[in-house]
Amino acid sequence: MSVLNASLNLFSHKVLASLLMALALVLSGCGGGAQTHESNAQIESDATGGTDETGGGSQDPIDEPATPAVLNLVSQPSSASIAEGESHTFVVLVEHENPITVTWSFNGSVVQRSSSTSLTASEAGTYRCSVTDGTTNVRCDSFTLTLTAEQYLTIDSQPLNQMVNEGVNVTMSVGATGSGNLSYQWYFNGASIAGATSAILELDSVTVADDGEYYVVVSNASGSTTSSTASLNVAASSVQGRALITWNRPLMRADDSSLTDSEIQSYEIYHSDSANGTMERIDTVDAVYLDYTATGLAQGTHYFSLVTVDTSGLKSSLSDPVSVTIN
Template identity: 70%
Template sequence: MSAFTFSNNLSGSKVLASLLMALTLVLAGCGAGSDTSQTNAQASNDVEGGNNDETETGNGGQDDPVDEPETSILNLISQPGDASIAEGESHTFVVMVEHENPITVTWSRNGQIVQSSSSTSLTASTAGKYLCYISDGVSSAQCRSFTLTVTASQSLSINSQPSNQMVNEGVDVTLSVAASGSGSLSYQWYFDGSAISGATAATLLLDAVTVADAGEYYVVVSNGSGSATSNAATLSVSASLGQALITWNPPQSREDNSRLAASEIQSYEIYYSDSATGTMYFIDSVDGDNLDYTATGLAQGTYYFSLATVDTYGLKSALSSPVSVTIN
């Protein structure tokens, strides 16, 4: 087996390759046979490995940057609850959400989307099971299911009508109605065809009525889907009955100018008329020792009163000049 030399100017990896190749040649010369190909493969691997160790630089030993996951705040503060309405009405459901990014709120009824927007409220009038789903593109939340119940509309009817009344002035009057129907009922009272301001209850109270309050009253009842009008009730108001106090001095003489003593006066007769020149009508008499009389049951107006003196002999004087009394 002969020796050989190699140049010192080869790099470490190349020296290794040259030595291995030389060794292979020596082994081949010694009849190594099939081992030659195995050794050459090993040599090739060693050469590649040597080159890789020196040439691989990468990014200087630093890892590639990793994106941080995006985060958001999305919390349910309050959620819608079950509700019940009458047919023809609506209800607004509201969900309160704490969030920092724009949100989309998707509302569904019985699994079908009915609204998708940024609105956190839904106005509904159809019965069903509802859900809302909130998303800001990063996080999401779902409210618990809630139910809207719609009751069938009940026809509006008036069960009790206001009644006619006849009263005197100064009396308090109450008119009332009873009605039934679905939903919330509202009332508006009318007097002779005109709405009465503030009269919006089932009962109408009129304080200390006067003749001016006499007329027809009725009420319109509504429930949002319809209305019903009551019968008209007639209020009759009689003028208040007044009274008049009449006083006089006893006559001192007779018609013939003879003296008339007080003891000779048996009685006084009282007369009245509604006209200064009209016929006087007898209304009452009082004993001779009375010097006043109260006329009662007088309606509004002006009245005229006169006296006649009757002595103990039954003689009656002519009527005195009338005095007027006005009843307001």
């Protein structure tokens, strides 16, 4: 082989070797190494929020939804009942973070809108409330206010003390006003009197056993009230007598002019315990009567006189007294 041929062969082998190495480098660049680089880029892209499709940079972070502010009803108003003329305050308890507005309504109409969580009401009906913080709204359950008739009880007039003789009839009374039905119960020396359940207490022909203290308890739906105590003092009499007094119709006036039946209106009866004592009027009877029975007379002598009253109101002088003795 000549020197020239040997050189050419050597050059050919070097060129072929260079081409083979270049081809190997190209295949190496298109194979597993390039895939590994792409995977690493994808992982980085995922870690940083992604890459711009145009290759111009990474995307903006995605905002998470904001948590709403707290707004809860802790306690709600309850229905209530009040007496007429009174008022009631309803209260709603609210848990909140932002400023709130509370709207109160009555029978469907708004009566108050403010930050106040209370409402003072005096009208019967149905109420509601709602609360908002500008973003969230919460509503309470409906509730009612009921009015009841005012209950009252007052004693206007009290029973009075009395001093009487045995045998007379005694009446005690009380005056009371109040709502609803009134009931009465009378008491004697602290014990209830059977059947004494009206505003008037009647005691017939009292004796010394009836001497004592009386009062009455008046009741209605609002409660009861007790009257003041009235004392009854009964004077004992050894004899209880009566006397029948009769007279004739007068025919003449003091001036001797005639007096007819139709001109007489009535007769006044006067009594005294002594002949020289002051006469006191004890009764008046109509002109149709010509007699009178005096009762409850103690032992002794009693004196009676008569005064005639005409239809014009003129009165005669006292007649001569007549005496009656009770033994």
